[in-house]
Amino acid sequence: MQVSNLSIVFDTNRGQLIAVDRVSFDVPQGEFVCIVGPSGCGKSTVLNTIAGLEVPFEGNILVDGSPVRRPRPDVGMVFQQPHLFPWKSVRRNIAHGPRMLGKSAKEANAIADDLIAMVGLKRFADAFPNTLSGGMQQRVAIARALANQPRVLLMDEPFGALDAQTRAVMQDNLLELRDRIKATIVFVTHDIDEAIVLADRVLIMSAGPGRILRQLDVDLPRPRSNAILLEPAYLALKKDCLDVIRAEGLRAFRQSDET
DSSP: OEEEEEEEEEEETTEEEEEEEEEEEEOOTTOEEEEEOSTTSSHHHHHHHHTTSSOOSEEEEEETTEEOOSOOTTEEEEOSSOOOOTTSOHHHHHHHHHHHTTOOHHHHHHHHHHHHHHTTOGGGTTOOGGGSOHHHHHHHHHHHHHTTOOSEEEEESTTTTSOHHHHHHHHHHHHHHHHHHOOEEEEEOSOHHHHHHHOSEEEEEOSSSBOEEEEEEOOOOSSOOGGGGGSHHHHHHHHHHHHHHHHHHHHHHHHHHHO
């Protein structure tokens, strides 16, 4: 995936607002990249544009050399909230995408059942979303995003609404899943610990307008778990991230105070 000179501008009552300013980065096939930065820096806006949900003001986004102009099945998206169809079972939620792409009910259900097993929900295949915990619903949302076999999986703070214990379990599950699916993953989070535990590389964005300030390679051995949180190499990476984000947050606060 290639993001080149991406700028995103919104019309507001006070005129045009530059949300993202000339952002560029490449993500090789199979890499796991996390994007972090101060609140309002444009992290989610970048992700929405890669998903085809926003139209760039300037710049280009390519997946496998093909421009992204609208939502497409080879780019999957997982949001902070699961947004499942409440009237559909787990199996039918996951089978929905393949059905929309023309798969038969038998084919779509077979895809769904494979993914249900992969995310550990075989006992709940016929359950409805309102009977599932928040973590289980988010596992269904991840499986649904994978049902179309996307080349790129975009995740916008998917564990942000979960309690700390469930969040840690979901991070471990995602790392195991990532080793199996081999998809390229771009993951937005405000949690530095989460970014370093998950990512091969962390992109740090500036306060608005959002730009890429730094890129940090996470050279920590895999498989990983939350046990790395006490490792010296981990702590050094965390300090680098926090120093940059704290400085940007302070700059943004001073700018808002001046205006």
